[in-house]
Amino acid sequence: MANVKLSGVWKYYSEEAAAVQDVKLSIDSGEFIVLVGPSGCGKSTTLRMIAGLESISKGEIEINGKVVNNVQPKDRDIAMVFQNYALYPHMTVEKNIGFALKISGMDKNEIKRRVLNTSSILGLDDLLRRKPGALSGGQRQRVALGRAIARDPAVYLFDEPLSNLDAKLRVTMRSELKALHRRLGTTTVYVTHDQEEAMTLGSRLVVMAGGKVQQIGTPLDVYNNPVNRFVASFVGSPTMNFIEGTIEGETFSPENSAVKIPLTAQIIDANALQSGQKLCLGIRPQSVTLAGDATPGIELDTTVELTEPMGDRVDLRLGLDESTQILARMPMNEVPANGASLRVKLPHEGMMFFEATEFGKRLGREPVAST
Amino acid sequence: MNSRPRHQSKLGSFALYTVLLIVSVVVVVPMFYLVVSAFKTEQGFLEHTFLPTGDGFLGIAWGELTTKQFHRLFSPEIGIGRALVNSIFLSSTTALLATFVCALAGYASAALDFKGKKSFEWLILAALIIPPPLLIAPSYQWLHSLNLLDSYAGLILPAIAPAFGVFLFRQATLQSVPKSIVEAARIDGAGEFGIFFAIALPMLRPMVGAFLIITFLATWNNFIGPQIVLQSTEKQPLSVVIYQTQTAYYSDYGLLMAGTLVSILPVAALFLFLQRDFIAGLSSGAVKG
Numbered sequence: 001m002a003n004v005k006l007s008g009v010w011k012y013y014s015e016e017a018a019a020v021q022d023v024k025l026s027i028d029s030g031e032f033i034v035l036v037g038p039s040g041c042g043k044s045t046t047l048r049m050i051a052g053l054e055s056i057s058k059g060e061i062e063i064n065g066k067v068v069n070n071v072q073p074k075d076r077d078i079a080m081v082f083q084n085y086a087l088y089p090h091m092t093v094e095k096n097i098g099f100a101l102k103i104s105g106m107d108k109n110e111i112k113r114r115v116l117n118t119s120s121i122l123g124l125d126d127l128l129r130r131k132p133g134a135l136s137g138g139q140r141q142r143v144a145l146g147r148a149i150a151r152d153p154a155v156y157l158f159d160e161p162l163s164n165l166d167a168k169l170r171v172t173m174r175s176e177l178k179a180l181h182r183r184l185g186t187t188t189v190y191v192t193h194d195q196e197e198a199m200t201l202g203s204r205l206v207v208m209a210g211g212k213v214q215q216i217g218t219p220l221d222v223y224n225n226p227v228n229r230f231v232a233s234f235v236g237s238p239t240m241n242f243i244e245g246t247i248e249g250e251t252f253s254p255e256n257s258a259v260k261i262p263l264t265a266q267i268i269d270a271n272a273l274q275s276g277q278k279l280c281l282g283i284r285p286q287s288v289t290l291a292g293d294a295t296p297g298i299e300l301d302t303t304v305e306l307t308e309p310m311g312d313r314v315d316l317r318l319g320l321d322e323s324t325q326i327l328a329r330m331p332m333n334e335v336p337a338n339g340a341s342l343r344v345k346l347p348h349e350g351m352m353f354f355e356a357t358e359f360g361k362r363l364g365r366e367p368v369a370s371t
Numbered sequence: 372m373n374s375r376p377r378h379q380s381k382l383g384s385f386a387l388y389t390v391l392l393i394v395s396v397v398v399v400v401p402m403f404y405l406v407v408s409a410f411k412t413e414q415g416f417l418e419h420t421f422l423p424t425g426d427g428f429l430g431i432a433w434g435e436l437t438t439k440q441f442h443r444l445f446s447p448e449i450g451i452g453r454a455l456v457n458s459i460f461l462s463s464t465t466a467l468l469a470t471f472v473c474a475l476a477g478y479a480s481a482a483l484d485f486k487g488k489k490s491f492e493w494l495i496l497a498a499l500i501i502p503p504p505l506l507i508a509p510s511y512q513w514l515h516s517l518n519l520l521d522s523y524a525g526l527i528l529p530a531i532a533p534a535f536g537v538f539l540f541r542q543a544t545l546q547s548v549p550k551s552i553v554e555a556a557r558i559d560g561a562g563e564f565g566i567f568f569a570i571a572l573p574m575l576r577p578m579v580g581a582f583l584i585i586t587f588l589a590t591w592n593n594f595i596g597p598q599i600v601l602q603s604t605e606k607q608p609l610s611v612v613i614y615q616t617q618t619a620y621y622s623d624y625g626l627l628m629a630g631t632l633v634s635i636l637p638v639a640a641l642f643l644f645l646q647r648d649f650i651a652g653l654s655s656g657a658v659k660g
């Protein structure tokens with residue numbers, strides 16, 4: 001087990017554009033860290049620099065207190081699981097799992113013992129004599145996992161290991177991975193572009209975009225206190241509602257709309273909003289409730305434009321007027337008819353304000369320390 | 372409705388078998404002619420197209436067939452035995468070395484990052500463009516100044532790193548050795564040579580088989596090379612020795628056929644041995660797209 005520390009790490013593939021910019025990240029021993037972000041944001045590059053498969057353009061990476069910038073991958077005591085599994089096609093499952101051990105010069109019997117131990121953890125016992133070509137996707141995934149586990153490395157690195165599996169298997173493997181981590185307790189860095197996977201697996205998330213770290217925090221922290229509009233929109237499903245508009249006194253006027261959303265002095269204060277300021281109001285679909293209960297919030301009259309019932313809950317597209325809509329997800333037994341009017345509440349608690357740009361800062365909050 | 376496709380497929384397979392039959396005849400008849408002629412006397416060769424007719428089994432005069440031509444070939448006068456050994460040595464050494472060097476270089480150029488990689492690739496491409504006959508004179512001069520004339524080294528060394536082979540293995544590596552597998556092996560602790568031997572080479576196996584055969588055949592059939600480089604008779608391979616029987620003994624077809632048979636057999640054996648790899652190597656591009 002080991003801790004991993006990235007200090008001001010940069011990666012340039014070409015002179016003009018940095019694929020990874022100034023990543024600072026300190027991973028404790030035994031943590032399950034998930035790097036999450038949209039395609040091309042530099043997650044894999046960051047992971048590959050930790051693995052030693054990609055050189056570090058600037059900055060330092062430490063594993064267990066030792067700077068590894070110039071250490072070969074094989075000497076970093078890491079194991080990596082690739083998206084396409086990268087199994088050796090001409091070797092049996094047994095040889096695949098034991099390959100690294102054999103290279104390390106381990107005793108034959110010890111290798112056998114470890115391979116069998118690994119295969120029983122992963123339920124691969126009956127497949128040891130097969131070659132990867134004769135395995136299903138899920139089984140290959142297990143073998144790739146087994147190859148990493150058998151080595152008992154200080155750090156596991158995963159690059160989208162579940163993305164080639166079908167949806168159902170992905171959920172199963174996800175919980176197996178979680179159980180496995182609980183059992184082995186090995187430091188893990190896990191890359192995914194799937195925010196749901198990130199939320200369920202990670203002890204902490206590192207949300208990345210455009211080569212930069214946007215926010216580091218526990219899943220709940222990131223969900224409840226996104227530092228900017230990007231993180232707010234990336235984390236959570238369905239996506240948060242954003243309404244761009246202007247503060248006028250104690251009301252918020254959405255752009256191109258006659259609707260006025262009344263705010264309270266308390267909200268204005270708490271978020272340090274100023275009259276005349278252009279900004280973006282965010283509220284999660286799950287936060288929107290039916291009007292009438294006692295929680296403090298703003299009540300609005302809306303028109304139901306679209307309903308998507310899902311048994312236990314319903315997604316509603318609600319129109320404030322022609323040009324402004326919000327999505328609401330509510331537990332509901334009775335689905336309202338399209339065109340019906342519905343009075344809903346935006347609770348104060350759920351309202352967030354951002355600068356009105358894609359990466360607009362969250363207003364009225366101290367930026368969360370990012371290490 | 373039902374019978375039509377079946378009828379069609381019957382017709383189809385009839386056409387297919389007819390074509391295959393014609394092709395087999397076209398291929399087999401010359402082979403048969405070659406084998407039969409090798410067992411005839413000069414007289415018999417001129418008198419009968421195929422087997423001599425007579426009143427033996429199947430109406431063939433078996434008694435007229437003879438192994439005389441082979442005795443002549445293996446006599447000290449012609450000494451095809453030594454030529455056979457020479458050819459086997461030359462061809463297998465060249466094939467093994469060339470395959471090894473080309474696989475190593477092609478793999479490196481596809482899978483590794485090193486200084487001067489771009490120039491290396493340009494060099495290979497440039498070398499591909501040069502027509503081989505253009506190199507005969509300068510090579511001769513070089514071999515002369517290196518004192519390698521009339522030696523096997525002079526034949527083998529220039530042949531162990533053909534640009535064509537390097538390029539072939541480069542493409543094969545790009546196609547069938549995924550980068551992530553090399554990286555996985557690197558993380559698993561294998562050294563670069565270890566990765567080449569334990570991971571890449573087995574994955575390139577079809578190409579290795581195909582290239583072994585191609586190089587073996589090319590060396591086996593190479594006539595100009597040994598003719599130019601080797602002077603001593605006892606070093607000459609089959610191609611040269613068989614040719615020389617003709618200049619010295621007129622067009623002695625029986626002898627020529629027997630010599631050709633001797634020279635074909637080892638190659639045929641090798642091909643039978645490696646044919647699965649050979650075919651896989653040639654068609655691997657077609658399957659994967």
Ligand SMILES: Nc1ncnc2c1ncn2[C@@H]1O[C@H](COP(=O)(O)OP(=O)(O)OP(=O)(O)O)[C@@H](O)[C@H]1O
Nearest residue numbers: 013014019037038039040041042043044045046193
């Ligand atoms: N070998 C390379 N050479 C040049 N540019 C590269 C290379 N690898 C990645 N990049 C670029 O660096 C950026 C980050 O790539 P990276 O693979 O880290 O993204 P990612 O977050 O893993 O995306 P994905 O979810 O699609 O895997 C991208 O813009 C990509 O085009």
Ligand SMILES: [Mg+2]
Nearest residue numbers: 043044045159
């Ligand atoms: Mg990636």
